[in-house]
Amino acid sequence: MKAALQGSGVRSLAMAGPAVARDRSSSRRANLGMVLRLLRDEGPRSRARISEDAGLPKATVSNLTAELLEGGLIREGEAERDRGTVGRPGQAVEIDGSGVHGIGAEINVDYVSLLALNLKGEVTAEQRIPFDVRAAGPDATLDTTAQLVARGIEVLRRDGGRVVGVTLATPGATDMTTGTVGFASNIGWRDVPAIAGLRERLGTGAPEMHLENDAKLGALAEYVTASAAGVRDLVHVTGQTGVGVGIIAGGQLVRGAGGYAGEVGHLQLVPSEQLCACGRRGCWETTIGRGALLRYAADPGDLVWDPTVDLERRLAELRDRARAGDARTLEALQRIADNLAPGLALLADILNPRLIVLGGHFAFFGEYLLDSVTPQVRERVMAPNAGGCEIVLSTTGLTGTARGGALLALDTVYQDPTRAMTPTQR
Ligand SMILES: [Zn+2]
Numbered sequence: 001m002k003a004a005l006q007g008s009g010v011r012s013l014a015m016a017g018p019a020v021a022r023d024r025s026s027s028r029r030a031n032l033g034m035v036l037r038l039l040r041d042e043g044p045r046s047r048a049r050i051s052e053d054a055g056l057p058k059a060t061v062s063n064l065t066a067e068l069l070e071g072g073l074i075r076e077g078e079a080e081r082d083r084g085t086v087g088r089p090g091q092a093v094e095i096d097g098s099g100v101h102g103i104g105a106e107i108n109v110d111y112v113s114l115l116a117l118n119l120k121g122e123v124t125a126e127q128r129i130p131f132d133v134r135a136a137g138p139d140a141t142l143d144t145t146a147q148l149v150a151r152g153i154e155v156l157r158r159d160g161g162r163v164v165g166v167t168l169a170t171p172g173a174t175d176m177t178t179g180t181v182g183f184a185s186n187i188g189w190r191d192v193p194a195i196a197g198l199r200e201r202l203g204t205g206a207p208e209m210h211l212e213n214d215a216k217l218g219a220l221a222e223y224v225t226a227s228a229a230g231v232r233d234l235v236h237v238t239g240q241t242g243v244g245v246g247i248i249a250g251g252q253l254v255r256g257a258g259g260y261a262g263e264v265g266h267l268q269l270v271p272s273e274q275l276c277a278c279g280r281r282g283c284w285e286t287t288i289g290r291g292a293l294l295r296y297a298a299d300p301g302d303l304v305w306d307p308t309v310d311l312e313r314r315l316a317e318l319r320d321r322a323r324a325g326d327a328r329t330l331e332a333l334q335r336i337a338d339n340l341a342p343g344l345a346l347l348a349d350i351l352n353p354r355l356i357v358l359g360g361h362f363a364f365f366g367e368y369l370l371d372s373v374t375p376q377v378r379e380r381v382m383a384p385n386a387g388g389c390e391i392v393l394s395t396t397g398l399t400g401t402a403r404g405g406a407l408l409a410l411d412t413v414y415q416d417p418t419r420a421m422t423p424t425q426r
Contacts, residue, residue, distance in 0.1 A: 017021045028064075030096070031056060032417040035064050036073060039095050040051035040414065046080040046090025065093055067361040071421030073097050073119065073413070095119060100413060101156050103166040103207070104405020105149050106214060107141055107194075109133055109186050109241040109290070110307045114148045115402035116156060116163075119410060119420075124161070125152045128398065132307045138192045144280060146201035164413055164420050165208045166196055167405030169217050172243045173260050179211045191242040214238060215262050216253060217404030219246025221396055222357045223399065224407060227251070235353045236394070237264075237344070238401075239360030242277070243285040265289065270339045274308070287339040293318075293361055296332030312398060315364045322368055334363055337372040344373065344391065352387045359394040365395035 034054055039045070042053065051061040052058060068074040075096040078285025081290055086153050097119020106113045110132060116125035133141050145168070179195025195211050202209075219236035226234050238247040243265035247254040254261050265285035266278050274286035286292055297318055298304050304314045321329040362369060370391065378386045394400055413420045 001377070029416045029418050031060065031064055032068060033415055034094070035061070036417050037258060037414050038070065039074060042095035044077045044080075044092040046092050048090045049080065050093075067421070068417060069093070071417065073417055073420060086285075097413070097420070098122070099159075099161045100410070101125075101163050101408040102160050102409030102411075102413075103149060103152055104169060104217065104402035104407075104409065105145055105152075105166060106169040106402045106405065107133055107145055107187065108171060108214065108401075110311055111398075112141065112145050112148060113399070113402050114152050115399050115406055116152055117403065117406040117410060118161075119413060125155060126399065127152070128310070128312075130308055131272060132312045133187045135307075138189055138194070138197070141187075142197040142201060143321050146198055149198070150202055153202075162420055163207045165210065165409030166198075166206075167217065167408045168198060168209060168211050169214045169401045169405050170194065170211070171214050171238075171240065171244065173183050173263070174211050174213045176211055177260055179209070181211070184242075185279070186240075188277075208412070212405065212408065213244065213246075213262070214240070214401040215244030215246040216255070217246070217402075217408065218359050218394070218396075218400040219248050219357075219404070220253065220402035221400045222246075222355075222359075222394060223248050223253075225395075226355055226357075231354045233351070233353045234355045234357060235249065235347050236353055236357045236359060236400075237287075237347075237362065239290075239358060239362035241285075241290040241362070243289050245347065247353075249351065249353075264343065264347070267343070267346075269343045274406065284339075284343050288336050288343070288362075289359060292339070293332060293336055296335050297321075297329050314363055319365065321351070322365070328369070333368040334372065336362075336365070337369045338376070340369065341373050341376035342380065345377045348377060348381045348386055348389045352383065353389055356389060356391045357394050358391065359396070360398065363393040363395070363397070 035050055038050060038053055047061050047065055051058045073096060074093045077092040077094040080090050080092040100119045101116045101124055103116045111128050112131045113128035118124050131144060149166055156163055170181050170184055171186055173182040175182055179193050181189045181192045184191050195209050198209055215238045217305045218238055220238050223234055232251045234248045238244050245264045247262055266283040268282045269284040270287045272282040272287045275281055276283035276286045294305055305318050318329055322333060374391050381387060396403055
């Protein structure tokens with residue numbers, strides 16, 4: 001199963017922290033986790049091979065797999081092919097977890113959304129509600145988010161599923177240890193205890209909840225795909241109202257000392273006098289973010305400005321205009337490309353990523369941006385051949401952030417499978 005989190009770098013992103021083998025119960029949990037991660041990273045295999053690969057006695061592996069089977073996290077697969085060794089081919093076991101779910105919930109400028117994945121990597125719930133977060137304020141936004149999450153949990157549990165965790169994503173500076181949004185200029189939040197607010201609204205019996213920044217979660221979702229192709233260094237650039245980046249360097253998510261790394265959107269990279277939501281003028285995101293796109297492409301009052309209309313529909317309208325050859329829309333996209341290039345070149349110069357993944361509206365309008373952005377970046381970057389950096393479009397649409405949140409919630413299961421096996425809801 002290659003669709004789940006892979007690689008040691010992603011493992012280190014776990015919220016749960018390493019299981020320390022101090023007593024019998026924690027060493028059992030650590031071993032259960034090791035077996036599950038082995039099946040995730042290396043694919044289905046027989047108990048004999050697990051014993052060999054994990055360096056555990058056969059009897060121990062037999063007990064561990066029995067427990068994982070009982071807990072619904074793995075299932076019997078096909079008979080393993082003879083690998084040239086003597087003896088009967090063993091029955092392989094493989095990741096199941098179709099009833100174990102992680103939820104990612106995203107609060108963004110003009111929508112609130114939810115996406116659930118099961119341990120197999122299948123989408124098991126998905127919803128997006130157009131919502132003017134800035135106008136509504138934190139209380140009303142958390143009310144709506146809590147309702148969305150509660151409904152998601154209810155539907156998944158009604159079908160017999162277990163929800164192991166919820167990751168809440170917001171733009172801006174987030175403190176994952178306290179669950180507080182420190183400052184998110186585009187939604188106007190300052191010192192909002194978002195996780196405490198959600199817990200209060202969802203009551204007891206709610207799963208574990210954590211907060212993380214949207215760009216970092218987007219990077220995590222991209223890394224799952226990219227790491228399967230051997231990529232260890234990646235920068236994900238969100239194309240939202242705000243523009244943030246999530247950085248994965250050497251397989252590690254770069255959070256920085258306080259978790260605030262990646263606030264590239266407020267650097268001044270392109271000449272501009274436009275007032276930014278942060279209070280300053282000329283921030284990069286005022287030249288490439290959603291506000292810039294709308295300002296360049298249409299006048300206020302145009303349908304594409306209407307926050308009550310679903311974002312994807314508004315973007316699709318603009319894309320229709322571009323495809324119809326509308327001059328203003330095409331000029332707007334050219335400006336976005338020209339403003340995007342210097343920042344991407346800067347990121348490539350500083351971080352030397354193998355991939356820069358463009359998300360949000362950059363991906364949506366990729367067919368109009370990429371051909372212009374790529375040569376401009378290559379021309380600017382100091383290293384030959386742009387340091388081997390390739391610019392690609394995200395394929396996760398507007399769901400990348402929530403998807404990353406769901407993956408992060410599920411990662412706790414790989415650290416400690418008993419979290420998903422205990423009868424009590426966590
Ligand atoms: Zn700013």
